[in-house]
Amino acid sequence: MTPETVLRLEDLHTTIDVRDGAVHPVDGVSLEVAPGEMLGLVGESGCGKTMTALSVLRLLPTGGRVAGGRIMLGQDDLTRMTERELRAVRGRRIGMVFQDPMTSLNPSIPIGRQVAEPxxxxxxxxxxxxxERARTMLDLVGIPHAGQRLDDYPHQLSGGMRQRVMIARALVCEPELLIADEPTTALDVTIQHQILELIDDLRARLRMAVILVTHDLGVVAGRADRVAVMYAGRIVEHTGTRSLFGNPRHPYTEALFAALPEHSAETGRKLYSIPGTPPDLREPPRGCRFAARCRYATVACRDYDPPLKADTSGHSYACFHPVGVPAPEVIQAVAARTASAEPEDGGAKDGAPLLSIEHLVKDFPVTRGLWRRAGTVSAVADVSFSVGSGETFGLVGESGCGKTTVGRLVAGLETRTAGRVTVGGVDPDTVRGKDSRRLRRDTHLMFQDPYASLDPRMRVGAIVAEPLVIHGVGTRAGRKRRVEELLAEVGLPSDAVERYPHEFSGGQRQRIGLARALALEPKLVIADEPVSALDVSVRAQVLNLMKDLQDRHGLTYVLISHDLSVVRYLSHRIGVMYLGKLVEIGRADDVYPHPRHPYTRGLIDTVPVADPWATRESGTAGVTGELPSALTPPSGCRFRTRCPRAQDRCATEEPPMRDMGPAGHQAACHFPLQAPDTPAGITTSGAGSAL
Structure with missing residues (x-):
């Protein structure tokens, strides 16, 4: 260990004692990180990333202990410290940003006191x-009006603001090392970009070492200096970021790259999905732990455990048969092996629309006390679009833009203020009695968090059968057969019927949500952030499953998401929402490569790209500034307060939706972005001045 090393892990082993044995989530991990350096720790859920981070702080779950190795913080071995000595290290020399700020912050204590506590x-x-120091830290991490927010409670802040509070709390003592465990999971792309920019800026300013734990390869590509890939409790590959992305050597790393949605979006081919599941870490296999899922595995891989060794360039990998093809060629080769015979049709389906939304409005009253009305939140403001039968319509935008409210209005979970929604030509609000219940069967909503939306006291069989029971479909024996068919169709084992939701992984719970959604054979499924918190390999499995089910049953999807790579991969058309307004709409292969609204361009520029060589166009920096309040939205164009192209006209005149190109590409902007094939100064379909 050099004097410049902040943290060094030497052959770290962590064990968690459970009822039927012992789990080994960290098994021989060796890493180091220097001042001002960011180390990315990536891999699937359950690979040991978070347990490695928690082992450093010795904050392990019940039954957990560091069973071997050393954790050197400077010249101090944390494994030899008493609990009292560790308390002097936590918060002062090592800061920790936990994955879920809402559960990590105390809901009964103001945020100012929580930031000042360390x-x-x-x-x-x-x-x-x-x-005063708490106010300074909140101001440093970008909390607006920091002095006025000191007495606010966590529930009064947005997800991005709560994450900023967690970062302020972790940095208030100016630690030598910051460990950030999935700091941007489930945040929209603009908040994610702001959080990552903040960590990068503070790292440079304080010369602080950072360990970034994440499953998002795009995040580490643009931020980390080095990347360590974990699988089944071990480091399987470790090198500089560009070396890893340019020439991955371990088959597991290669497979993670191949599962990224952006690599299949343009072709429409299925994503590569890593077969099988990670091994049981109570009894890990004798040989290579990835052998059972590896396309290159031989007998030697199953009998012998490959050591982690570095080549002449310092690129370390644990594999007997390393791959050595540059990343783009790897992606093409894997896609060729796993793709369908022909690419999917990327266009919208023909025929009359299944879903039609006309001038939809939803206002939420804001009250003070019990009865006094203080204002109105304009959640959805005059939104119109249609979705064809068998089509996937992607609805994107920042948190708070109104996309989830649109989904709930279509599903009948909210009452419209104004406007019309028809499914199959019929407005559900105009139908009463049995006809209304029958019509409601045609639409189903998949919620964002499958764990929170599944009753923890019900077995999976009862959860999936519940819609059938409510609508009186079939006999008890018939419902049992239907549940078994549904679980098999979404790839769950037969014994899932008798198990509870907490016994399944995040990806499996999402499959349970899909099975429940299909129980009544709906025509329309509204999927609200169905893969936002899933790692790359499980996300690929769920997205492929959704495509397969759509082809098999002729389903129509409204896909609500902040992840534009997912939306582009799965959707035929895309609608972009901002502060309750639809600002752009068109085919996915038109909107994504050639956006016409500045907000859409900003969202695309903000998306983390799994390419360390990627550069943004000159003058593009994503969406900046804070989202205005929906209580008092800006006059004229609602995006004007954050738009780099805004002029006086934008403040006084609301831009109408206008044609911007072929195939129904429309945008609501007075000064739209210029299409790549449009000469400067030429307007398109009356769209106004193309600056």
């Missing part, structure tokens, strides 16, 4: 000084 424990500052 400083209160590790310094002699007084109450007024602690409050």
């Amino acid at each position: 400083l209160e424990l590790h310094s002699r500052l007084s109450g007024a000084e602690l409050r």
Whole structure:
């Protein structure tokens, strides 16, 4: 270990004692990180990333212990410290940003006190000084009006703001090392970009070492100096970021790259899905732990465990048969092996629309006390679009833009303020009695969090059968057969019927949600962020399953997501929402490569790209600034307060939706972006001045 090393793990082993044995989530991990350096730790869920991070802090779950190896923080071995000595390290020398800020922050304590708490424990500052330091930290991490927010509680903040509070709390003592465990999971792309920019800026300013734990390869590509890939408790590949992305050597790393949606979006081919599941870490296999899922595995791989060794360039990998093809060629080769015979048709389906939305409006009243009305939140403001039978319509935008509210209005879970929604030509609100119930069967909503939306006290069989029971479909024996058919169709084992939701992984719970959605054979499925919190390999499995089910049953999807790569891969058309308004709509292969609205361009520029060589166009920096309040939206164009092209006209005149090109590509902008084949100064279909 050099004097410049902040943290070094030497052959770290962590064990968790459980009822029927012992799990080994960290099995011989060796890593180091230097001042000002960011190390990315990537892999599937359950590979040991978070347990490695928690082992450093010795904050392991019940039954967990560091069973071997050393954790060197500078010249101090954390494995030899007492609990009292560790408390002097946590928060002061090592800061931790946990994955879910809502469950990590105390809901009963104001955020100012929570940010100041580490400083209160590790310094002699007084109450007024602690409050001022907390205000300074909140201001540093970009909390607007920081002094006024000190007495706010976590539930009063958005997800991005809560994550900023967690970062402020972790950095208030200016630690040597910051560990960020999935700091951007389930955040929309603009908030994700702001959080990552913040960590990058603070790392450079404080010369702080950072370990970034994530399953998002796009995040590490643009931020990390080095990347370690974990699988089944071990490091299987470790090198510089560009070396890893340019020439992955381990088959597992190669497979992770091949499963990225952006690599199949343009062709429409199925994503590569890593077969099988990770091994049981109570009894890990004798040989290579990836052998059972590896396309290159031989007998030697199953009998002998390959060591982690570095080649002449310092690129380390644990494999007897390393791959050595540059990443783009790897992706093409894997796609050729796994693709359907022909690419999917990327266009919208013909025929009358199944779903039609006309001038949809939803306002939520805001009250003070029990009855006093304080204002109105304009959640959905005059939105119109249609979705053809068998089509996937992607609805994208930042958190708070109104896309989930549109989904709930279509599903009948919210009452419209104004407008019309028809499914199959019939407005559900105009139908009463049995006819209404029968019509409601045609539409089903898949919720964002499958764990929160599944009753933890019900077995999976009862959860999937519940829609059948409510609508009185079939006999008890018939419903049982139907549940078994549905679970088999979504790839779940037969014994899932008698198990509870907590016994399944995130991807499996999403499959349960799909099975429940299909129980009544609906025509329309509204999928609200169906893969936002899933790692890359499980996400590929769920997306492929959704495509297969659509082809098999002729399903129509409204896909609500902030992940534009997922939307582009699965959708025929895309609608972009901002602060309750639809600002752009068109075919996916028109909108994504050639956006006409500045907001759409900003969203695309903000998306993390799994390419360390990627560069943005000159003058593009994504969407900046804070989302205005829907209580008092800006006059004229609602995006004008954040738009780099805004002019006086934008403040006084709301832009109408206008044609911007072929195949129904429309945008609501006075000064739209210029199409690549349109000469400067030439307008398109009356769209106004193309600056």
